[in-house]
Amino acid sequence: MPATRHLPTPEAEDLLALTREIAAKELTPRAADAERTATFPREVFTTLGRAGLLTLPYPEEFGGGAQPYDIYLQALEEIGTAWASVGVGVSVHSLSCFPLFSYGTDEQRARWLPDLLSGERLGAYCLSEAHAGSDPAAMRARAVRDGDSYVLNGAKAWTTHGGEADFYTVMARTSDDGGRGISCFHVPAGTPGLEFDRPEEKMGLTGSTTATVRLVDARVPADHLIGAEGQGLSIALAGLDAGRLGIAAVATGLAQCALDASVAYAREREAFGRAIIEHQGLAFVLADMAAAVESSRATYLAAARLKDAGRPYGREAAIAKLVATDNAMKVTTDAVQVFGGAGYTRDFPVERYMREAKVMQIFEGTNQIQRLVISRRL
Template sequence: MPESGVERQLPTDEAQDLLRLVRDLARREIAPTASEDEEAGRFPREAFTLLSSAGLLGLPYDSGFGGGDQPYEVYLQVLEELAAARLTVGLGVSVHSLACHALANFGTKEQRSQHLPDMLGDGLLGAYCLSEPSSGSDAASLRTKAVRDGDTWVLTGTKAWITHGGIADFYTVLARSGGEGSHGITAFLVPGDAEGLSAAAPEKKMGMKGSPTAQVHFDGVRVSDARRLGDEGQGFQIALSALDSGRLGIAACAIGVAQAALDEAVAYAKGRSQFGRPVADFQGLRFMLADMATQIEAGRSLYLLAARLRDAGRPFSKQAAMAKLFCTDAAMKVTTDAVQVLGGYGYTADFPVERFMREAKVLQIVEGTNQIQRMVIARHLAGPESR
């Protein structure tokens, strides 16, 4: 993992120390085996245990419940560093944070006191269950049922494309408790060992092979009403709130992957000679590196702008969609160009840039495809589409 030339603007000395800690931890404990573990499809549960013990799984949440009290501006830059070392870890932390969002922001004080400390700092790992086999981008049409039976709810249905599916300790689940459309959905916090909960075999993916993505089945899973998050019918509002923040996590991860690819490309270009001089001396390649670096800096600035709006309590949904769109498209372009810089070597598994390119692709798809992000942005600009 070549040295990165990233210069960060952070709000406090504490945040500077935190980023140095994360960068050191990522270089020592995560990056050295990333390519080997991804190729073997090994999930790094020990890395998440380490991050939890270091207080890094609950950074944006309230310290009164075990969180780190860090602004999103800082938390996202931590994600970027982790994703640069290994996307499975960076994206996994983002998904875990997404799974905690509903409880942290819509749960009662009693619910938060009971569950959040374990979720944020005691080694638990979460998953977020919104998408289904027949409702991905159209989440409001989900079919998983939640039927009330006294003081419990009975959940029946299947969720799809679930990161950490089958290995998570808890699942934040959106299920239909009422009529059709977005107003009939309720959120629940479901234990990973609940009776009737099972997972299919993980999907066989082109990248992120170490991160299990699987369908999760709910076969009459009983959940106490004390684990209902928010009001009945409030689930879609909760989901959208979580996704605005989650999209920023994906944007930061994308810039982390792109930065790792640029660092590899620069190191290769400076160390490789052709026609009697370093490859980095050739103008065509120098211009490619300059364009890659510019895309990365622009993406980083965009996700940080959205994070600062969020931290100030201002609307940030449009900027979150813009950041997710731009950063993930930039990551795809930068990683593809990194492969080109390395030439034939870039196409081999001897260098990590081919892995970065395969990983970047999924970031254009998860947590709302980039076509969906364009729809979100356009609605902010021109209002809803005519029917």
């Protein structure tokens, strides 16, 4: 059943209705097969972009939707309910546009943002490295100034849309000054020296391509530097606060989908002469699942509204990511239990939901890192 929402305007209600309609027609019917075959649905992102759903929180002057973050996240949750891989992809694309929008020059924004926000170009975000996942300040990828260009070398691991994206937001070291020696670059697909490993064979989210991006003497013009030299890590960390809210919304959508499937099954499946939802032991499991979904939604919306008000929200974003992804793991695991033996087979989607939930506790900063962020701000 659709989530109960209190939306501020008729425009927001129409937007969420449109999102649900597109999700039902374009996403849900294709998700299971694409996940089974590990097929990346590039055309789906074009459809979402042309409908204005790919970059809702950005200004209209650049082709965005000019929506408050809490409305954008609720639309993202609806996408995640229909297909988690696509929800993650939308969140990553929005994150990959953040440095250019927030730190780019007026000329850079005018040159690149309209195409990036139209849905015609899909983005990827290159921060992590194999040895520096939770510690980005330890990255080794390097950018060296050479005349009017930078030459980039290194490898960026776990890149969502690696090999599929049209542009890559790349963090690379421009000096050896620790975290203050990292800079941010806009690297178009097709740049000579931009190479990609074979996609990772993952437990879940197989419809979302993840690959290592390799930079082998990849040369980009100097005006592709975003922000100042040495500003890259602060740009990356600022973007991750918003990115964590995106993942929290997608995780909430995935949990909602698992809850919906569980309730529908429990109404139909009978044991001892009555529907299993009428047995208190199982009904209480479903009640806990519903409470977890609602608390996840409330937590990410509280953080988003702080962001919309221009107030600090980093701690609240970490809490939202922690709560929503841990809850998604619990809810999807309980969904398999509700289905019993059938839930452990691929005849029903809940086993896929459980596999998809696991990585949400890992990316955009592991939940152990979220606890570190939260505790440091107490």
